[in-house]
Amino acid sequence: MAEPSAATQSPSVSSSSSGAESSAPGGGSGSPGACPALGTKSCSSSCAVHDLIFWRDVKKTGFVFGTTLIVLLSLAAFSVISVVSYLILALLSVTISFRVYKSVIQAVQKSEEGHPFKAYLDVDITLSSEAFHNYVNAAMVHINRALKLIIRLFLVEDLVDSLKLAVFMWLMTYVGAVFNGITLLILAELLVFSVPIVYEKYKDPSKTPWNRKKKGRISTWKPETQQLLKHHLIVITLLLVL
Numbered sequence: 268m269a270e271p272s273a274a275t276q277s278p279s280v281s282s283s284s285s286g287a288e289s290s291a292p293g294g295g296s297g298s299p300g301a302c303p304a305l306g307t308k309s310c311s312s313s314c315a316v317h318d319l320i321f322w323r324d325v326k327k328t329g330f331v332f333g334t335t336l337i338v339l340l341s342l343a344a345f346s347v348i349s350v351v352s353y354l355i356l357a358l359l360s361v362t363i364s365f366r367v368y369k370s371v372i373q374a375v376q377k378s379e380e381g382h383p384f385k386a387y388l389d390v391d392i393t394l395s396s397e398a399f400h401n402y403v404n405a406a407m408v409h410i411n412r413a414l415k416l417i418i419r420l421f422l423v424e425d426l427v428d429s430l431k432l433a434v435f436m437w438l439m440t441y442v443g444a445v446f447n448g449i450t451l452l453i454l455a456e457l458l459v460f461s462v463p464i465v466y467e468k469y470k471d472p473s474k475t476p477w478n479r480k481k482k483g484r485i486s487t488w489k490p491e492t493q494q495l496l497k498h499h500l501i502v503i504t505l506l507l508v509l
Contacts, residue, residue, distance in 0.1 A: 319331060366383060
């Protein structure tokens with residue numbers, strides 16, 4: 268009598284084991300290194316921004332940081348038309364000078380290297396219709412979301428949210444009386460490119476330049492940390508003067 272019961276129970280056991288095996292690939296699909304919530308493009312773009320602000324590639328980040336900072340400082344001193352005109356003139360002066368220099372070198376050496384920018388001229392930079400539609404669709408999602416939020420706030424769908432917006436705008440009037448838009452952008456860029464790397468460098472207790480006392484919560488700061496804070500305060504003070 269024991270054998271039939273065992274036989275009847277075996278299909279359920281086999282089915283449960285097969286169900287466990289079938290669920291294993293599904294569980295393995297969500298690997299911790301993947302970005303299932305985000306698409307491949309959005310994940311790669313967010314990783315690129317993360318590497319940029321954390322100075323993973325010093326040359327690339329330094330070029331982006333230096334260029335944007337120079338442009339913002341130029342906009343603080345000159346008009347937009349003047350800044351754009353000077354940038355185009357600087358770029359043209361570099362490319363024309365290099366083109367003339369290579370032409371002279373080729374004439375002297377009697378070589379036939381061709382156009383110095385031929386590799387860049389042959390690059391296909393045309394935007395396909397599919398890529399254009401993808402960008403437009405992604406932009407429309409954000410635009411529609413912003414329009415819904417604006418209508419909801421200004422037509423007072425939620426009184427608390429509308430009051431929060433009013434208080435925030437009232438506080439921004441005091442900020443606007445002290446700073447202008449370019450100064451705020453310069454401050455934001457300095458914070459974006461300095462705070463993450465400083466936090467990453469000093470967040471590990473084994474690498475922190477300060478030593479916490481065993482008793483109490485008082486921290487003893489080393490001179491290099493004080494020097495770092497002084498540099499940040501000097502930069503912010505200079506920007507406030509501007």
